[in-house]
Structures are given as structure tokens and as C-alpha cells.
Amino acid sequence: MPKKITTPLTDDVIEQLHAGDAVQITGTIYVGRDSAHKRMIAALDAGEELPFDPQGQIIYYMGPSPARPGRPSGSAGPTTSYRMDPYTPRMLEVGLKAMIGKGNRSPEVREALKKHKAVYFAAIGGAAALIADSVKEAEVIAYDDLGAEALHKLRVEDFPAIVVNDMYGEDAYEKGKAKYSKVG
């Protein structure tokens, strides 16, 4: 049974999440990817405020397809997370509690998750039309000129995800592969 969690995330919620757990997320999540992260880190470097308060929040690495009239969102599956690795430790330092994406994270990011009590979730890549169903509202909140890479704020209900990296150093990709590998 998936664990139902709501945002913002607190430490005691993070403590209960383990690699491999299925979750359903309800509440606000923020959406940003390559270019938005570059701008946010530049803002932090310049001592400026971010376009949103990151405390307890989740960032979803995603760039949606355009929404048809009458729909809150287009297709909304994850983009590959390793590209955001260089920016992630700084985001965790300022209070971000979780990220959603797909693909493995660097050792530095995994260490930062332990240090700051945060988690990394994977959403199913390419199940983008299915995921769109859990997006109830969407708006661009910053960097509008970036088009698909703009910073968005979403309200989601029962957004499906799987814990890949927990705050204890475990990794669902490594565990899964070890279980089914016939090599070595």
C-alpha cells in the first residue's frame, strides 16, 4: 500500500521513508529543471531570495507539454535528475526536503540527503499522460521566458512516486539491480 504524504514535509515524515517505498503525494510541489536551477543558484549566490520559500518543499524535475484549454496541465512526467546534481546540495542547504525525478544521483547528493534529512523520489518516466491526472492546478511563478523550463507551482493529489534515496543512505536502484542481476 502506498504511503500517503502531504506537503510541506517535516523531518518525522522523512524519517519514516525508506528506499523502495511507494508514496502518494498531495499538496503543493514546485517544478524546475536545468535552467531554473541555474538561475536559482545564481540568486542564492547574489544573496537574493528565491521565487518561493523552499522550507519543507518538494521540487519536481519536469518540463510539461502545453496544457490544452480547460486542462490544468499537459503531460507531466519526470526528466533525468543527474543534470541537477551540481545544484542540489545548495537547495538542500536552504531547506528543500525532497526532489522527484528519475535516474540515479551522485554520491555528493546522496550524502547531502543524509546530512539535511531529505529524500529523492522517482516518478515513472514516460508515464507522463497518466501522471498528468494527479495535477489539479498549475501556474508559472517565475522565469516565464524559459518556456517549458519555467518555474511552476503545482497542486497535486495522490501523485505516485517511489523513494529511490532515503536519508539513511539506501538506494532503490542498487537494491533492485542486485536482486535481479545474473552477473558476477
Added chain:
Amino acid sequence: MREIDCQDITDTVARLCIEANYYLGEDVLNALRGAREKEVSPVGQAVLDQILQNAEISNRGELPLCQDTGLTVVFLELGQDVHVVGGDLNEAINGGVRQGYREGYLRKSVVDKPFSARVNTKDNTPAVIHTDIVPGDKLKITVVPKGGGSENMSYLKMFSPAAGRQGIIDWVVECVDKSGANPCPPVIVGVGIGGTIDQTTLMAKKALLRPVGRPNPDPEVAEMEAEILERVNELGIGPQGLGGRVTALAVHAETFPCHIASMPAAVNIQCHSARHKEAVL
């Protein structure tokens, strides 16, 4: 000489861009259903169920299969007896991409100034266009929206001939292994062997267009494809990298003669959203 008008080309490309992004090919769907039957990992089974459910949703024509509607690669087979009229052929292709990505609510995922400002071109142009001149009086257009995640997992190696068959097999398996979950498994692995650096990478991409799982007609290439597929599926990466026995749906290899000093090889990976549609004018 047979005339083909640029407006027909534009309209066809626009239609193919939309169809490719909404309607997954029957061969891909069958391969995914077969994978679901074969997969023993419960998480892997659940992932494949969601991928198949996703295809049903997008088949209704409202939401594309993936939010990454790709950089548009277009293959043309232009009959040498065709006379293209009414404009510039490449402009007509790009016009079709512009029209299709606008009308189909597809994401504009192309940036200019790749190493500096990376400014979105706002209309998903330019397409990457490959043209072969062939006998006859037809124009075959294949539109391939290629997602960035899988495309980033591309590899090239200029082997010494001494590395041999085993060297290539070991390397291709290693490429899929280190790609892990990034290219959205289960994947189709395109392999090019021979030619030159440009020819071999192009072959690796063209290999992805084959009906899923159809072997190369040359028995010794087919044998290599089967061996790579078996070893890839022993890696245990599984659907979305969460562990399982189906990491690849198929391996397709294409070969070409090469220089006596060389053995170039390339890998181009296709995610499970294997999208391509074609039309003949």
C-alpha cells in the same frame, strides 16, 4: 519526373509529428505486453502496467505519451525522379514541425546557442534532417521525435580491429549498464558497426526504426544482437531501473564496410516511448 509540392510536405510532416507523439506503434505495444508477461519483478510488472495504461490514455488524443515530445529527427528517402516544387524542401520540413508542434500541443524543447545562452527557439525547429536519394518517384518521410533523456545516453568508440566481436559486445553491454535508469528502461538499443564516425552513429539511430525485435537479415549480426540482448537483460536493471529481468525490449545492429585500420561502433538508446511515424508522398 514527378512533382511533389512543398505544402503537401509541410502538412504531412505536421500530421506525423502529432501522430508519433500520441499513438504508440503496435510493434512497440506488443513488445511492452510481451515484456509484462516475461517480467518477474513485482515492481517491474507494476511499472509496465503503468506504461501500458499511459499509452491507452494518450491514444485518446488529448495528452502526448511523454512530456518530452522530442527534438524532431526527420529521415527522407527522396526518389531521384522527384521534383520538389513550391518552395525549399528543408524549409517545408521545418514548417511542418512548427505547425505540428503548435497544433498538437507539443512541447518546444529546442534551444539555440547550445553552449551559452541556450535560447528556446519557441517552435521546436530546426529539425535534424537526414536525406537519402533512392531510385523511384516517391518521397518517404519518417518523423522521429527523439527525447533528450535517451539521446543523452549515446556512445561512440573507435575500436582497434583487434578488439573483435567480443570487444564490441562487452562494450555495448557496458554502455547500457552505465546508462542505468536514465534512458527510461525498458529500452531499445540501436548499434552501428563500421563506416566512419558519422556513418556509424547514423546507423545506430536508423537501427531504432526497425519493427521492434526484428533481427538483422544477416545471421551473424542477428546472433550478435541476440547475445547482447541476453546479457543486457541479465544486468538486472529492469523497468525504470527499479530491478527486473526486462531491461531491453530489443537490440538492433546495423553494419557497413569500414577502413582496414578501423572498427567504429556506436550506441543510440531509445526509451520505451519509441515514437516514429512515416508517410509516402
